[in-house]
Amino acid sequence: MVAVDNVTQDAEDATALPAPHPAWLPDAVFAAVGRRRVALADLSDPGRVPPPGPDGPAEVLEALHGEITAATIAHGGAVVTADESPDLVLLLTDPEVPEAEPDGAVEGFRLRRTDGKVTVTAVTATSLLHGFFHVVRLEESAFAAPDADETHAPAAALRMLDHWDNVDVHPVMGQVERGYAGGSIFYDDGGVRTDLSRATAYARLLASVGVDRACINNVNVHAREARLLTDDLPEVARVAAALRPYGVRTHLAVSFAAPMTLGGLPTADPFDDDVRTWWRDAAAAVWTLIPDFGGFVVKADSEGQPGPFAYGRDHADGANLLAEAVAPHGGLVHWRAFVYDHRQDWRDRSTDRARAAYDHFAPLDGRFAENVVLQVKHGPMDFQVREPVSPVLAAMPRTRVALELQVTQEYTGQQRHAVYLGPAWAEVLGFRFRGEDTPALAEEVAASGGFAAVSNVGGDRFWTGHPLAQANLYAYGRLTWDPTLDALDVLDEWITQTFPDASTLLRSTLHTILDDSWATYELYTAPLGVGFMVRPGHHYGPDVDGYEYTPWGTYHFADRDGVGVDRTRATGTGYTGQYPAPWRDVYESVETCPDELLLFFHHVPYTHVLHSGSTVIQHVYDTHFAGVERVEAMVRRWEDVAGEVPDDVAARVRERLAEQLRSAVEWRDQLTTYFFRKSGILDARGRTIY
């Protein structure tokens, strides 16, 4: 364990972060490994360590050595050499692992177990670290299970977390945009933190679930943050150094206008030679200081960010400009596909924000450089509790496409509501664009651009505000390493590690609270895939018409007769036509469209009968009352077990559940009242509507 214990706890220092909760890595989790004889082979033999390179092996091996030292000291085992009959050997060796990264690096590890002795081999220090945490996660079963010889490699080479952290506290968006867990672990007071031990502790959590890249600043790059790329590069290098021991590579979000705003050039036109030179020089400076730097993330021509459109260029031109600059260093450009008209006219029903990313990007397939990764949000809108899978993800076979998820709960309760997102992501990952027997989306993107997600972590003692929201960070790592895992099994892993002494009741209660929590949230919020209905600006809590007459393109069109958005080819915006068969037809027809997406694709009368047998209006009533009842049950369940967890966890979860219940009641009452006032149709069960 490196540096984690160095977190400043001086109450006098206003900017110091609290000592972090151990999350899923409490000391007890290390017992099985820690009570054994563990060898980290060849750490002391430079001849066997791979040459310095992008993985920073020396620091990683040092961190790994620290882990086994701390674990064995805590639990009575010993760090030994390979010839001192170790129970566990961690061996950095030549490749015997199957997957190679595009840049030639090799990821994954091999685990052999013979008579209770375990050997983990890997060709990179980071993969060996991943193998170590794999053994830790297995606890005693790592040693007790039958003999085995397994290889483990991540499904996707690219597994990244994006931080929407600002250096300066933004007057509207705060220190962390859409952050619900305190300030930034990287920045405070207008600069990079002096004490970056929380960043290292964070990297350790990421390493334990296999995430190895982090973009450390907001994709909305404000003036102050833009300078990270130039003036503040030494500070970025400090962050990279803090993440490096746990094998996490640093990426930066950059502004497309940087050649002008930072470089003083008169243009940022991608076809301008001075601009190209500026980016090449900027990239060279970054890699000179940070040899294992990952690359750039770009939000261009989106919600006010600058981009290539200003120069009559398209997004391939823009992305390739940066790709050219980072290519000599093996760098990547993550280019976000979240491009749409955020000054739409609500009166214009023919413009459909859902269509925008496909319309912008699908025609560019094949034109992006090899080191460009097009980062596509899972749905066509914006991380709603329920959306169809973005058709862009199926539209660009000649482009490296990454799936972007949102671990931070912007639209799913902002870490005040307990919402385990694993099942939501599993649905997306398992989506088969071309029908039953075709590959799942996870396989397609894993082989293409991999995964990215917005982190839910901040300076909060529990990392994520809501202690149970740690499960989402855990699940993101585990499901992107292996998308075939069952989301509830992953949750079970998280429970096992986070609450190592959990009683059967506590375990089952956590499952009861979390297993269906995403479905519960959906029950009491916007119905049937229609989305939004949140308060503009902060996006928390209900406001049915909040976005209805805004320029944001997020409408439900509810009137006294019906509700929903007609996105059919026959009579609507034609968005269904962006899907390959069979979905273009499944979604097109009210008869075949799944209930949960009905209002995303169709405008129907309140009396329309769902496949469930309920009318739309009665569904709204029933789900909202049911959702609140389920939250009430969550509150009661927690009280059954609160005494079994540490007081601070019990109290924080209790406080959050109380707010979740208050908020769910508000959602229920506003939604049912809104639709009753509009439809005039009484609840068949006669419950109170205002």
Added chain:
Amino acid sequence: MVAVDNVTQDAEDATALPAPHPAWLPDAVFAAVGRRRVALADLSDPGRVPPPGPDGPAEVLEALHGEITAATIAHGGAVVTADESPDLVLLLTDPEVPEAEPDGAVEGFRLRRTDGKVTVTAVTATSLLHGFFHVVRLEESAFAAPDADETHAPAAALRMLDHWDNVDVHPVMGQVERGYAGGSIFYDDGGVRTDLSRATAYARLLASVGVDRACINNVNVHAREARLLTDDLPEVARVAAALRPYGVRTHLAVSFAAPMTLGGLPTADPFDDDVRTWWRDAAAAVWTLIPDFGGFVVKADSEGQPGPFAYGRDHADGANLLAEAVAPHGGLVHWRAFVYDHRQDWRDRSTDRARAAYDHFAPLDGRFAENVVLQVKHGPMDFQVREPVSPVLAAMPRTRVALELQVTQEYTGQQRHAVYLGPAWAEVLGFRFRGEDTPALAEEVAASGGFAAVSNVGGDRFWTGHPLAQANLYAYGRLTWDPTLDALDVLDEWITQTFPDASTLLRSTLHTILDDSWATYELYTAPLGVGFMVRPGHHYGPDVDGYEYTPWGTYHFADRDGVGVDRTRATGTGYTGQYPAPWRDVYESVETCPDELLLFFHHVPYTHVLHSGSTVIQHVYDTHFAGVERVEAMVRRWEDVAGEVPDDVAARVRERLAEQLRSAVEWRDQLTTYFFRKSGILDARGRTIY
């Protein structure tokens, strides 16, 4: 003219204010006086000048001398002595004026005209200054009219402007809360401005319309601003010194919690002896430094501000605490009646925010100290474009009650819309609570607590953002000096002075744009007195349901059948019962309730037929289309005359009118669409609804 020309114009100094527009005091207005021989009698004879006192006569007479000097230099006249055959004599003399202030001061002036020679006499320097500006306003007619001997005195002794200015830029509300005219003329950069020449120039504008008191900080007293009362008193004294030459006395908004937050006491309980001592000492310190200080303004137990409720005391207890402290100095306490539950439950239709001020304060009548002025907003809600007159104004005969207006256009277009508020105020001032032959409200409050209003002035070059919004500041002063004036005559005065060379076309165009502009704004915004329907937070632009499910108590209850708030005694909240006869009955009945307030008092079907003969729904459609047409006409009219005004005025008005039109279209389309979607009733005239 004092200091006005000293305004810093250094573009390098980010905090400097622009050179101000002359508003209604351009040089040309001084021509009639300036070309004559003018004597300020006894300025040089200390024997005739009243002893130093709250009116700061020396500074005021110096300013007055500066005025006549500047005017005569500019226009060819001369400053002479009284025995050098002056055309105009300004004579500070013994009382020959009729009205006495409660504190014994005497306001008003006498104007005698004989054969074209004018003598103005007054007993205080400030009144003499008011008399001078009266002569200026009359221009040539001051001298050309028939012989006369008139006395002029303000209807009300108290005529104040409140500034909601913050010292620090508030993270949400900015430098000036609900300010639409740039930053503060008093503060910048976290302190009182070094250069206060704009404050003096502002006081001059106020003096020219007879306003003589200003509260210089926000009634929402944040931590920084609270300290004006103590640590920053020398800075407040600087502001007072900047306002004093034009006879404007300084007031401060204070926090009821000051004994705790500033004084370190464990309580702010009005019955605590230490608290009483603290306030007495604090007041004494203020008057020691600022002998003509006016008093305190307090917003207590309102929207989160501290107040006496925390100690189980009522508002009389709270107000009298401060009254006791300021009484030895002749000070006043303006105590705001804007007290209501801002955490209301929208589900609860029995709680009615409109009732709150009456319910809180009417029972306290007779319990307030003599130097407490209860400051009551004109309507029971919050400065909406149309409200009934607050029944509190008729409920407290044994209390000094002031009428509070809002010159800043928080809910009336925020100085982006041209809205002349004179006619709105005239309706309030002329309201007769007890029927035709009883006194108008203006007479009642003039004889009681007078007038207060929230200023619309900021650091903007035009003072008010929209150049035409200057007319509101002008009208506030003129109508509170003499509420019997016709609001359109006052507008005509303003036009005459502001555009001294105006053609007949320009004059008539300004009248065409402004005369009915309040009615126009009402046409395209919330209908029939229902109020709000604005975007929460900033209060600009439409959002029909924006406040419908909030805790703010501002609802319209629109459903598919009807809209409006039932405030009757028979079936509603009983608010109508707060009015004396005849209004308690007029408002109670749908038959007699005026159309323009129908939805304030009643919930009616969309098909309800108004006195106008139109249904409610058709009224909504017709007024909103008509409102936009009137704005379109305003835009066209301005182009007819824009060439006749200075380029900067033309451009600013053009820009504002364009925004007004955009916003009016948005109001029209959202309101008509909202009510069409709810009612399903087509526009009888078949116009486009979305």
